[in-house]
Amino acid sequence: MMITLDQRTALEQAARKRITDSHALEGDADRLTHFYQGWASSYDLDVGRDGYCGPMIVAELAGAAQTAYLAGRRNAIAILDAGCGTGLVGVELDRLGFRLIDGFDVSEEMAGKARQTGVYRHVRGDVNLNRRLSDYSSASYDLTVCCGVLTLGHVRPDGLRELARVTRPNGFVIASTRKSYAETTSFEDEVRRLQDEGVLIPAQCLSNGRYVAEEDAHYWVFQVPEKVSIPAEERL
Numbered sequence: 001m002m003i004t005l006d007q008r009t010a011l012e013q014a015a016r017k018r019i020t021d022s023h024a025l026e027g028d029a030d031r032l033t034h035f036y037q038g039w040a041s042s043y044d045l046d047v048g049r050d051g052y053c054g055p056m057i058v059a060e061l062a063g064a065a066q067t068a069y070l071a072g073r074r075n076a077i078a079i080l081d082a083g084c085g086t087g088l089v090g091v092e093l094d095r096l097g098f099r100l101i102d103g104f105d106v107s108e109e110m111a112g113k114a115r116q117t118g119v120y121r122h123v124r125g126d127v128n129l130n131r132r133l134s135d136y137s138s139a140s141y142d143l144t145v146c147c148g149v150l151t152l153g154h155v156r157p158d159g160l161r162e163l164a165r166v167t168r169p170n171g172f173v174i175a176s177t178r179k180s181y182a183e184t185t186s187f188e189d190e191v192r193r194l195q196d197e198g199v200l201i202p203a204q205c206l207s208n209g210r211y212v213a214e215e216d217a218h219y220w221v222f223q224v225p226e227k228v229s230i231p232a233e234e235r236l
Helices: 005-022 029-039 043-049 054-069 088-095 108-116 159-165 179-184 187-196
Strands: 078-082 100-104 122-124 141-150 167-178 201-212 215-223
Touching: 029 043, 029 108, 043 108, 054 088, 054 141, 054 167, 054 201, 054 215, 078 088, 088 100, 088 141, 100 108, 108 122, 141 159, 159 167, 159 187, 167 179, 167 201, 179 187, 179 215, 187 201
Parallel strands: 078 100, 078 141, 100 122, 141 167
Antiparallel strands: 167 215, 201 215
16 A cells, blocks of 8 residues: 555654653653653654664674674673663674573563564563662673663653662773753763763764754763772662
C-alpha cells in the first residue's frame, strides 16, 4: 500500500509530537514508565522518521575509545547501555563487534524490545537512573554508554555520577546530550564538579553533532581515573 505525501507528513508530525511530549515528563519515573509503555511499539519507526543518528555516533565513539585505549579483544569488553530503550545502541555496538552488552531502561516494555534484538547479554526493566543503580556493582564495566537519556524530562545531570561509579578505572563513559538539555540544565556544572572530585575526566566532546532532524547534540567521552576512592559500603 502506497503512502501519500500527506500521510507521510502526518506520520512525521505525529512522531515528532511524541518525541516532544517525552521532554515534558520532568524525570518522573511513573510518568516516564507510562509514556514509554504506550510508545514502545512505534518508537523505532518514530525516531527513524526524525533522522535519529545518536545511537550510531555513540557506538562509533565507544569503538574508537576501545581501539585507542582498552587492551583486549573487542568481544571481551563489558559494556553497560544505560537507558537502552529498544536497543538501538546495542545493535550498533554489536555491529562493531562488541558482544558483552548489558542494558537497562526505566520502561519494562522498552527493555522487552531491547531483549528481542538478541544482542544483549542481559537487560533489566524498571531501572531509574535518577536513583542509585543498586543492582549494579561499582567498577563493573569497561565502557558505559548513554544515548537519548540525558534529555529534558528524563535524567538529571547528576545521573552521570552513577554512570561513572559502575565503570572501571581507566574505563570510559560515553553520553549524548541534546543542545537544549546542555543549555537549560546544570550539566556542564556537574561535569566540572565531577572533574574536580576526580570522578571523571572529560576526554573529548563533539559539539553540535547531528542527532535528530530538529536539533543537534553534544557527544561526550569521559574517562574514569585510575585511582578512584570507592567507599567500603559500595564495594558489592
